[in-house]
Amino acid sequence: MTALGGTILALAIGGVVALVVSLTDIRARNAFVFCFVLPMMIAPQVVALAWLQLFGPASPLLKALGVAQAIGGRNPLYSPQGIILVLGVQYAPLVFLTLRAGLRTLPRAMIEAGLAGGAGPLTVLRTIVLPLMTPPLVAGVALTFVSCLGNFGIPALLGIPGNYLVLPTLIYQRMAGLGPGVLADVSVLSMLIGFIAIVGILLQDLMLSRRDFRISTTSSAARPFELHRWRLPVEVALWTLDGARAGAAADRAGAELVRSGGGRSAVGQDGNARQLSSSSCSATMRRGARSSTASACRRRRPSRSSAIAVPLAYFLVWRRSRLLHFVNFVIEVPYALPGVVLAIAAILLFLKPLPLVGVSLYNTVWIILFCYLARFLVLGLRPVISGYYQIDRTLEEASQIAGARFGRRLVTIILPLDRARGDRRRAADLSHRVQRADGLGAAVVVGRRNARRHLLLVPARRRFDVRGGARRAHRRRHHRADAVDAADGRPPARRRPSMARLTIDRVTKSFGAFRALDDVSLEVANGEFMAILGRLRLRQDDAAAPDRRLRQARRRPHPDRRYRRIRRRTVMCRPSGGASASCSSRMRCGRT
Amino acid sequence: MPEAGGWRERFESYALLWGLLLVVGVLSIVPLARLLAEGVAPQGALSAAAIIARAFERDDVDRDRGTAW
Numbered sequence: 001m002t003a004l005g006g007t008i009l010a011l012a013i014g015g016v017v018a019l020v021v022s023l024t025d026i027r028a029r030n031a032f033v034f035c036f037v038l039p040m041m042i043a044p045q046v047v048a049l050a051w052l053q054l055f056g057p058a059s060p061l062l063k064a065l066g067v068a069q070a071i072g073g074r075n076p077l078y079s080p081q082g083i084i085l086v087l088g089v090q091y092a093p094l095v096f097l098t099l100r101a102g103l104r105t106l107p108r109a110m111i112e113a114g115l116a117g118g119a120g121p122l123t124v125l126r127t128i129v130l131p132l133m134t135p136p137l138v139a140g141v142a143l144t145f146v147s148c149l150g151n152f153g154i155p156a157l158l159g160i161p162g163n164y165l166v167l168p169t170l171i172y173q174r175m176a177g178l179g180p181g182v183l184a185d186v187s188v189l190s191m192l193i194g195f196i197a198i199v200g201i202l203l204q205d206l207m208l209s210r211r212d213f214r215i216s217t218t219s220s221a222a223r224p225f226e227l228h229r230w231r232l233p234v235e236v237a238l239w240t241l242d243g244a245r246a247g248a249a250a251d252r253a254g255a256e257l258v259r260s261g262g263g264r265s266a267v268g269q270d271g272n273a274r275q276l277s278s279s280s281c282s283a284t285m286r287r288g289a290r291s292s293t294a295s296a297c298r299r300r301r302p303s304r305s306s307a308i309a310v311p312l313a314y315f316l317v318w319r320r321s322r323l324l325h326f327v328n329f330v331i332e333v334p335y336a337l338p339g340v341v342l343a344i345a346a347i348l349l350f351l352k353p354l355p356l357v358g359v360s361l362y363n364t365v366w367i368i369l370f371c372y373l374a375r376f377l378v379l380g381l382r383p384v385i386s387g388y389y390q391i392d393r394t395l396e397e398a399s400q401i402a403g404a405r406f407g408r409r410l411v412t413i414i415l416p417l418d419r420a421r422g423d424r425r426r427a428a429d430l431s432h433r434v435q436r437a438d439g440l441g442a443a444v445v446v447g448r449r450n451a452r453r454h455l456l457l458v459p460a461r462r463r464f465d466v467r468g469g470a471r472r473a474h475r476r477r478h479h480r481a482d483a484v485d486a487a488d489g490r491p492p493a494r495r496r497p498s499m500a501r502l503t504i505d506r507v508t509k510s511f512g513a514f515r516a517l518d519d520v521s522l523e524v525a526n527g528e529f530m531a532i533l534g535r536l537r538l539r540q541d542d543a544a545a546p547d548r549r550l551r552q553a554r555r556r557p558h559p560d561r562r563y564r565r566i567r568r569r570t571v572m573c574r575p576s577g578g579a580s581a582s583c584s585s586r587m588r589c590g591r592t
Numbered sequence: 593m594p595e596a597g598g599w600r601e602r603f604e605s606y607a608l609l610w611g612l613l614l615v616v617g618v619l620s621i622v623p624l625a626r627l628l629a630e631g632v633a634p635q636g637a638l639s640a641a642a643i644i645a646r647a648f649e650r651d652d653v654d655r656d657r658g659t660a661w
Contacts, residue, residue, distance in 0.1 A: 377619060
C-alpha cells in the first residue's frame, strides 16, 4: 500500500512539475530541474532523516510557523502516511524525468493545430499532450512503483519506529534474525516482491498495447504556453516545492559532511546531529552523506547498460514472442528486490568456482559489477522501451529494403531515433546520424495493411555510407551549431542562406497503368529527411510473389520524367532512366 | 515486414537476440532462479516449509518481531 501511495504521490508531483516546466515559459528552468532532481541522487536513508528533522520538534520551519511539536512528542512521519509522503517526494523525479524527456519531443505542429482549431490550453493538454505522453508517463510510473516497492531505507527509518513493516523491512528483519531457514524465508519474501512487480509490469504492458503512440512528425519542439500574470506565482510555488525537497535533503547531507570534517563547523553542536552521532549508524550515515553529495555533484555519465538496453528494447517492443514477454517481466524483478537479497543470490551463485574456467568471482570486484548490472539494467531499459513505442517504424523498414543490414539499421536509424525521443538535447546527434542517410538512394518499402503494399521513396544515401572526410567534417560543424539552438528549444537556425541540397522538380513515375507520382516537386534541405508515401497496387499474379515484385520495383525506380537540381545545378534526366552527362557519380540517376 | 536481407540478415538478428538473451539470462534470470531454488529446496533438500510458514504466518507475529528488530 505504501508503494502504491508513494507512486501516486510521485506521479502527482512529478507529472505536474514536468508539465509546468516543459510547457510553460517559466524562467531559470535548468536551475530548477537540477534542484528538483538533486534529492534523488541522495541516499533514501539520508532523505528520510532530513524529513524527520523537518517535521521534528527542532524544525526551524515549524518553529517559525508556531506548529512545532513539543520535545518528546511522536513525529508524524512515523506512520504509513509518512512513508508515502517521503517515498512520493523522493521518487517524483523519476516520473518528472521520463515525462519531461517525452515532452521535449512533443511536435509543435500538433499543438498549434489544436490551438488553431479553437481549443484552449487545457483542452490541448487533455486531448493532445497527455494521450501522446502515455508511454513515458507509464514508464515513469512503473519505474517509480518498482522503486517504492523495493525501497528499504525510508520504510526502515520511518516504519519500524512506528511498528509498520513492509516487505523489504521484513526481509531485513528475517536476515537479522539469522538461523537455519533464513535463506528460504528471505527467498519466499523476495519472490512475493517479484510477483507484485510483475503484476505492475503487466498493467504497464496492457496500457501501452491498447493504443498506437507513434509520433511520425519531426517538427520542432512546441512553443511554451505563456503564463502572463500567473508566471510569478507559479515560479514561487515551484521553487518553494524545490526548496522543501532539495533544501531538507541537502541540509542533512551537507551538515553530516561538514560535521565529519574535523569539527570545523558549528553544525556539530547541533542537537540533532549529536543525537545522530550517538546512534550506532552515525558513521555509516556520514559515509552515506559524503558519497551521496559526491554522487550528486558528479557529472552523470551515460549508463553503460544502454549498450544492452537499446538492442534489447528493439526486440522486446518490435519482435514480440512468448520468450521475450517472459524476459520483459523477469528483467524488472532484480530492481524490485532489496539490494542485499540480490547480493545474497549472487554470492550463492558465485561462491563456488565457475564451471569450465574454475575461477571464483566471490570476493572480487566482478561480483559487485554483476550485481550493479543486474539491478540497474531495467533503469536503462524502461525509458528506451517507452521511446520505441513512439518511433514510427517505417524508416527502419525503408532502410531494410534499401539493403541496410540489422547492425547498420540499429546504429544509423533506431539508435538516433530512440535517443531523439528520449532527449531533445540530443537532436544534433539524430540529425548527424540521419544525415548519413539523406540525399541519395531510393527504396521501396513494404508495410502490411489489408494485403496492400505501401510504396516509400526515401532519399537515402546509397547503401548508407559516407565517404570523404572534408565533406563529413563540414557537416559536423554545421550540426554542432544546430545543436546549440536545439538545446534551447528553438528550431535550428540556418547558418547559410537557404540552399536546398536536393531539388526534385516535376517528377512523374508510373508502374504500368498506375501513376505513383504525378508531377511532384520538392526540396530537401541540408540535414532534412523526407519520404514520399503511397500505395503500390499489385496485380493479381504479383500478389503470389510480392517480394519478387518489390525487388523488381526497387531495382528500377527510374522516373519517367524529372528535372533535378543538385547544389544549384539543374540536372535533367532522360526518360529512359539513364544518367545524363551532368549527373555526379554519387547521385546517379535511377538510384536516387 | 519481409526479411529482405537473406540469411546474413537473419543470422545477425538472431545472433544479437540470443546474445542479449544470454546476457539478460545471466544477469537477471540465473540469480533469481538460484534464489527460488533456495526457497523451494533449502540446502538442496526439497521442502515447502518456508512457503507454508510464510502463507500461514500471522501479522501480529511479524509486528512483534519488527519491534524487537
